[in-house]
Amino acid sequence: MTITNGHTPSTATGPVLGATDVCATGHPYVTEPVAYDAILLAGFGGPEGQDDVIPFLRNVTGGRGIPEERLEEVATHYRHFGGISPINEHNRQLKAALEAELASRGITLPVVWGNRNWAPYMKDAVVEAHERGFRNLIAVATSAYSSYSSCRQYREDFAKALDETGLLGTVHIDKVRQFFDHPGFVEPFIEGVRAAMLDLAAQGIGPAETHVMFATHSIPTTDAERSGPSDIDFGDGGAYAAQHRAVAAVVMAAAAATPSLVEPVETPWSLVYQSRSGPPSMPWLEPDINDAIAELDKSTVKAVIIVPLGFVSDHMEVMWDLDNEALETAQQNGFTAIRVPTPGVNPRYVTGLVDLVMERVTGTPVAERPALTELGPWYDICRPGCCENVRAGFKPAAAGVAP
Structure with a gap:
């Protein structure tokens, strides 16, 4: 079965854990309307005070054998901001x-919020949904790309919450498709890069003298290689890197067409990584953004535009790793630097998320679903073997066909 994104996903079907009846068969795309009761907003979670920092970091790193001294090192980033991560407020x-947005469109779907690593926890959200009489939930995770930590782990969270609450089979959780190339997610970045280029132009720095760095969270190369459906070869870095590269190319093409730039010329760009946390012996995706900045040719590059392409909001790893460390590295190397905004609550992003929910509510045909890269639109039901965590193996996960 060839889909519009050019890939041929596995046609394997089977029971999907915790799914609604329409989605339980495991077909890649769901084009039959589903009657949902509520939206489950699934977040990462973050500490909201100094006493929360270490317990939160233990939640994040549980089972990975991270030494306490490393947790204390990362804790300084949070303590710098009073022990409060901005992610919960976002x-x-x-x-x-x-x-x-839902109210303005006359859509009567309540929003329930649950986190992976801090209150309100996913289990609390599932209990709340059940107590409010909701049985069919459509989940929106605050992560746009395919990998273990950005997709499958959320699906494991859903399965774990249903199991721990005893509501598996009573409450059902489906999930919107990965939205890395949905216009609502991409357009705010296009807007940000255009604004940055115009700002630099006003300072006398042209596009050819600017290097655009698209930054995302580094992950272990073994996880990257297994991101996306296991039966499709996406090249180095798996679907995770391929999705980022494809979106970055779209952003650059749109930014080059900025009318106010006198002579649109090719602007060099690269995909870089940040926030590595694994041991030195474990390969992670590279290059690190700070290394990449330091290695730029100072004879031709005058400015750096940093695009937090892997992030939906200005959480700690944007504020610390980019706004502190990367901007400081740029300054030390003599570059003018601008960090563009994340989508946050940009109206285009918010509208896009509701549009993704409505795709599933109405059963929108695949050909009518917006996608700005050849990789999309992505699959509604994750494929067998998708986004394996080699170290932990496959755990029960909702919203996808079991391996």
Whole structure:
């Protein structure tokens, strides 16, 4: 079966854990309407005070054998901001923005919020949904790309929450497709890069003298290689890297067409990584953004535009790793640097998320689903073997066909 994204996904079907009846068969795309009761906003979670920092980091790194001294090192980033991660507040704002968008469109779907690593936990959200009489949930995870940590782990969270609450079979959780190339996610980045290029032009720095760095979270290369469906070869870095490269190319093509730039010329760009946390012996995706900045040719490059392409909001790893470390590295190397905004609660992003929900509510045909790269639109039901974590193996996961 050839789909519009040019890939041939596995046609293997089978029971999908915790799914609604329509999605339980495991077909890659769901084009039959589904009657959902509510939206489950699934976040990463973050500490909201100094006493929360170490317990939160233990939640994040549980089972990985990370030494306490490394946790203390990372804790300094949070303590620099009073022990408060902005991510929970961003999710409160996103929840409110989603509710306002839904209300403006006359869509009567409540939004329930649950986190992976801090209160309100996913289990709390499932209990709340059940107590409010909701049985069929459509989940929106605050992560756009395919990998273990950005997709499958959320699906494991859903399965674990259903199991621990005893609501498996009573409450059902489906998930919107990965939205890395949905216009609602991509257009805010296009807008940000265009604004940065115009800002630099006003300072006398042209596109050819600027290097655009698209930054995303580094992950272990073994996880990257197994991101996306296991039966499709996406090249180095798996689907995770391929999706980022494809979106970056779209952003650059759109930015080059900025009318206010006198002579649109090719601007060099690269995909870089940040926030590595694994041991030196474990290969992670490279290059690190700071290394990449330091290696730029100072005879031709005058400015760096940093695009946090892998992130949906300005959480800690944007504020610390980019706004502190990367901008400081750029300054030390004599470059003018601008970090463009994340989508946050940009109206295009919020509208796009509701559009993704409505695809599943109405059963939108695949050919009518917007996608800005040849990789999309992505699959509604994750394929067998998708986004394996080699170290932990396959755990029960909702919203996908079991391996």
